[in-house]
Amino acid sequence: MPYVTVLDMQPIDPPTGGGRLRLLGLYHNLNKDLPTTYIGTYDWPGPGYRHHKLSPTLEEIDIPLSKEHFELHEKWKAKVGGKTIIDVAFPQMAYLSPNYVKFAIKATKEADIVIFSHPWIYPLVKDYIDWKNQLVVYDSHNCEGLLRYELLNDGKFGTELVRKVIELEYELCHRADLILTCSHEDRIMFNDLYNIAFKKMIVIPNGVFVTRIQPTQKDVREKIKQKLGLRGKVAIFLGSQYQPNIEAALFICDYLALAISNVTFLICGGVSNAIDYKYLQKKGIKNVKLTGFITEEEKLYYLQASDIAINPMFSGSGTNIKMFEFMAAGLPTVTTEIGARGIFKEINAFKVCSKENFADAILEILNDHEMWEKYSYRARCLVTEKYSWERISPFLGKVLLRNLEGKRKGRPYFSIIVPTYERHHHLSNLIKKLTEQTFKDFEVIIVDQSKSYWKVPNIAKDLSVYYYHTDIKGAVKARNIGLALALGDVIAFTDDDCEPYPDWLENAYKYFKEKDIIGIEGLIKSDNISDNFRCVCNERFEGIGFMTANLFTLREMANRVNGFDETFDNPHFREDTDFAWRLLNYGKIPYARDVVVYHPPHPRNIKRESLEERLKFFEKDALLAKKHPELFIVLFKREAHYIKTPGYWENFLRGCLKYNCAWILERLRLHGINWEKYVQK
Structure with a gap:
C-alpha cells in the first residue's frame, strides 16, 4: 500500500483561509487505500505538538516552531515594513526549529508520494528524497515567485527574499514529477516564468464541500437576518487579511457602500480587521458590517443570511475558494475578471463585470427575481459538478496513483x-x-x-x-x-x-x-x-x-x-x-x-x-463561428449543411441567440451567403 506525505508550514485544522481549505479539501479522501500524513506547524507561537485524524485516511501532525524562530522572524519582518514573511523565510529560518525538520525528513523518507504544498519545505528535505522511486509533486497554490514579487519587491531586503523564492520555486518545478495548478492561467504562468513543460502540469482546481454548504430557503434567510440584526438585502464578501482581499474590502467601503446605501455589506473574516470602524464613521458609512475573524460555523450562518455575494478582486493569483463557497450556497455572485480567474465561465453561473459597472450589476440581480433564480441554480450546478472537494479529492488520488505507476513501471x-x-x-x-x-x-x-x-x-x-x-x-x-x-x-x-x-x-x-x-x-x-x-x-x-x-x-x-x-x-x-x-x-x-x-x-x-436529435447539434456551429470566424467560413462552405440539410438554419440561429453571436450572420452575408433567403425557404 503506497503512502502519501504532504509538507507545509501551517496547520490544516481549523481550516480557515484559502490555503488550509485547499489542504483539507484535496487530501481528505484521496483513496481508501492511500493513507495520507500531513506534516505542518503553527505560524504563530503558543500551541503545542498535535497528532490527530482529520478523516479516515488523513492524519495531521503539527510540530511547533521554536521561540528563537519567531524572534528572528520579528526582526526580519521589520525589514520589510511589518509584512508577515514567516512562510517565505522558512527555508532560511528552519534550522532554529530542528524538531520540525526532523519530523519532515522522517515523513519524507517513509512516503511513496511526497507532496510539497507550497515550496517552503522542499530545500529542507530534498537530499532525503529517493528520486528514482518516489513520486514528487508540487501543489502550487499560486505562482509564488510572481505573487511574492507583487507583495515584497522593495529594492531592498524584500527583493532579496523574492529572488530566493523564485530560485526555490524554479528548482522544485523542474525536479518535481508532477505540478498541480489551481487554474490553466497558472499553468501558463509557470511555463512563461520557469519554462515548465505543460505535460507535467495538471489543473486541480480549488473547491468546496458542497454537502456542508447548501442553498438556504428564503424564509430561513429572513429569520437569520433578524437574529443578526440585519435589514433589507445583504451582500457578503469573505476573505483573510491578505493584501488583494484588503483592496477589495476598501473598494466595498469606499465605493459600493456609498453607491448602494439600501444594501448591507457584510465583510467577513480576517480581512475585516484591516478596516477601522472610525474610518467608516468618518466617511458616514452605515451599511457595512465587519465581523472580524469567524469560525466555519459562523461563516455558514452569514452565508445563509445573504442575498448576493460579491468578489471585487483586482490583484492576486490562483483561484478564489470564496467563489466556490458563494456558489455552493446558491448565491448569485458578482465578480471581477480576476476574482473569477480559473473558473469555468461559459454557462453564466456568475456575473463578471468591471469596477465601473459593479454596483449596477448588484442592483440588476437583486431587482430581477428570475435572473436571481437563474444565477443561483447555475452556480450550484457548476460547483457540484466541477468544484466539489467530494469529487476532486478521490480524482486526485487516482491521478497520483497513475503517475506513481508511470514513474516506477514506465x-x-x-x-x-x-x-x-x-x-x-x-x-x-x-x-x-x-x-x-x-x-x-x-x-x-x-x-x-x-x-x-x-x-x-x-x-x-x-x-x-x-x-x-x-x-x-x-x-x-x-x-x-x-x-x-x-x-x-x-x-x-x-x-x-x-x-x-x-x-x-x-x-x-x-x-x-x-x-x-x-x-x-x-x-x-x-x-x-x-x-x-x-x-x-x-x-x-x-x-x-x-x-x-x-x-x-x-x-x-x-x-x-x-x-x-x-x-x-x-x-x-x-x-x-x-x-x-x-x-x-x-x-x-x-x-x-x-x-x-x-x-x-x-x-x-x-x-x-436520429436526424431529429443530430440536427440539434448544429447550434454548436454558432459557438464555433464565434470562436473562429474565419476558419468557420471555410468549413461552412465546404460542408454546405446550410444548403443540403433541412433544419440546419433553425438550430444554427438558436445557437446564435444562445451564445450571443448574431453578428456572425452579417459576416456570412459579407462572404456571399444570404442567410435570410435560406431561412425564408
Missing part, C-alpha cells in the same frame, strides 16, 4: 482515450480491435458515463486498460478526464464504436518523428448504405473538420490549449474541430491517409442517431 508512448455512454457492446468490439494492433506500446483509458459498470472482457487481459466510471455526463468532459489520467506522450482519440485498422498506431508513430508535427488527423472510413443510416467519414473535409473518431496530438500540446472546451458539450459537437483549430497555432496536423479507423454507420431509428 510510461507508454500512446494513451488511447475512449469516452463511452451506454454502448458497452460496441466497447468490447473496440477492445478486440486494439488487441490486434501491431504497435504495442500503448494504454487504453476508458471513461464510462453509463449507468452501470462495464466488465472488462478477458480479451483485454494483455492490454493496459484503465477504466474510470463517472456519473458526470458529456463526451467533452469525458475526454478531458481522460487527458488528466493519461500517461503517454501522444494522445490518440477514437470513439467507442470505432474499429481501428491493425497498423493504426504503427503508422501514426512514424509521423511524430518530425519535430514540427504536433498531431495527426487520420482517415475515417464508413459505409454510406442509405439515408436511413448515419454515416461518419472525413474524406473531402481533411485539414478543416477534424474528428475525435481518429485524432492524435502530443499531450504537451493538449495541455497547452487546456484540452477541450466544455462549452461544446450537451449536445457535444464541434469540440474536436475547435480543439484542433487551437492546436494549429502551435504546429502542423497533417492528414494521414494510412492511419485508418472504420466508423460503422448507425441506423437512424436509434434515438441518439
Whole structure:
C-alpha cells in the first residue's frame, strides 16, 4: 500500500483561509487505500505538538516552531515594513526549529508520494528524497515567485527574499514529477516564468464541500437576518487579511457602500480587521458590517443570511475558494475578471463585470427575481459538478496513483482515450480491435458515463486498460478526464464504436518523428448504405473538420490549449474541430491517409442517431463561428449543411441567440451567403 506525505508550514485544522481549505479539501479522501500524513506547524507561537485524524485516511501532525524562530522572524519582518514573511523565510529560518525538520525528513523518507504544498519545505528535505522511486509533486497554490514579487519587491531586503523564492520555486518545478495548478492561467504562468513543460502540469482546481454548504430557503434567510440584526438585502464578501482581499474590502467601503446605501455589506473574516470602524464613521458609512475573524460555523450562518455575494478582486493569483463557497450556497455572485480567474465561465453561473459597472450589476440581480433564480441554480450546478472537494479529492488520488505507476513501471508512448455512454457492446468490439494492433506500446483509458459498470472482457487481459466510471455526463468532459489520467506522450482519440485498422498506431508513430508535427488527423472510413443510416467519414473535409473518431496530438500540446472546451458539450459537437483549430497555432496536423479507423454507420431509428436529435447539434456551429470566424467560413462552405440539410438554419440561429453571436450572420452575408433567403425557404 503506497503512502502519501504532504509538507507545509501551517496547520490544516481549523481550516480557515484559502490555503488550509485547499489542504483539507484535496487530501481528505484521496483513496481508501492511500493513507495520507500531513506534516505542518503553527505560524504563530503558543500551541503545542498535535497528532490527530482529520478523516479516515488523513492524519495531521503539527510540530511547533521554536521561540528563537519567531524572534528572528520579528526582526526580519521589520525589514520589510511589518509584512508577515514567516512562510517565505522558512527555508532560511528552519534550522532554529530542528524538531520540525526532523519530523519532515522522517515523513519524507517513509512516503511513496511526497507532496510539497507550497515550496517552503522542499530545500529542507530534498537530499532525503529517493528520486528514482518516489513520486514528487508540487501543489502550487499560486505562482509564488510572481505573487511574492507583487507583495515584497522593495529594492531592498524584500527583493532579496523574492529572488530566493523564485530560485526555490524554479528548482522544485523542474525536479518535481508532477505540478498541480489551481487554474490553466497558472499553468501558463509557470511555463512563461520557469519554462515548465505543460505535460507535467495538471489543473486541480480549488473547491468546496458542497454537502456542508447548501442553498438556504428564503424564509430561513429572513429569520437569520433578524437574529443578526440585519435589514433589507445583504451582500457578503469573505476573505483573510491578505493584501488583494484588503483592496477589495476598501473598494466595498469606499465605493459600493456609498453607491448602494439600501444594501448591507457584510465583510467577513480576517480581512475585516484591516478596516477601522472610525474610518467608516468618518466617511458616514452605515451599511457595512465587519465581523472580524469567524469560525466555519459562523461563516455558514452569514452565508445563509445573504442575498448576493460579491468578489471585487483586482490583484492576486490562483483561484478564489470564496467563489466556490458563494456558489455552493446558491448565491448569485458578482465578480471581477480576476476574482473569477480559473473558473469555468461559459454557462453564466456568475456575473463578471468591471469596477465601473459593479454596483449596477448588484442592483440588476437583486431587482430581477428570475435572473436571481437563474444565477443561483447555475452556480450550484457548476460547483457540484466541477468544484466539489467530494469529487476532486478521490480524482486526485487516482491521478497520483497513475503517475506513481508511470514513474516506477514506465510510461507508454500512446494513451488511447475512449469516452463511452451506454454502448458497452460496441466497447468490447473496440477492445478486440486494439488487441490486434501491431504497435504495442500503448494504454487504453476508458471513461464510462453509463449507468452501470462495464466488465472488462478477458480479451483485454494483455492490454493496459484503465477504466474510470463517472456519473458526470458529456463526451467533452469525458475526454478531458481522460487527458488528466493519461500517461503517454501522444494522445490518440477514437470513439467507442470505432474499429481501428491493425497498423493504426504503427503508422501514426512514424509521423511524430518530425519535430514540427504536433498531431495527426487520420482517415475515417464508413459505409454510406442509405439515408436511413448515419454515416461518419472525413474524406473531402481533411485539414478543416477534424474528428475525435481518429485524432492524435502530443499531450504537451493538449495541455497547452487546456484540452477541450466544455462549452461544446450537451449536445457535444464541434469540440474536436475547435480543439484542433487551437492546436494549429502551435504546429502542423497533417492528414494521414494510412492511419485508418472504420466508423460503422448507425441506423437512424436509434434515438441518439436520429436526424431529429443530430440536427440539434448544429447550434454548436454558432459557438464555433464565434470562436473562429474565419476558419468557420471555410468549413461552412465546404460542408454546405446550410444548403443540403433541412433544419440546419433553425438550430444554427438558436445557437446564435444562445451564445450571443448574431453578428456572425452579417459576416456570412459579407462572404456571399444570404442567410435570410435560406431561412425564408
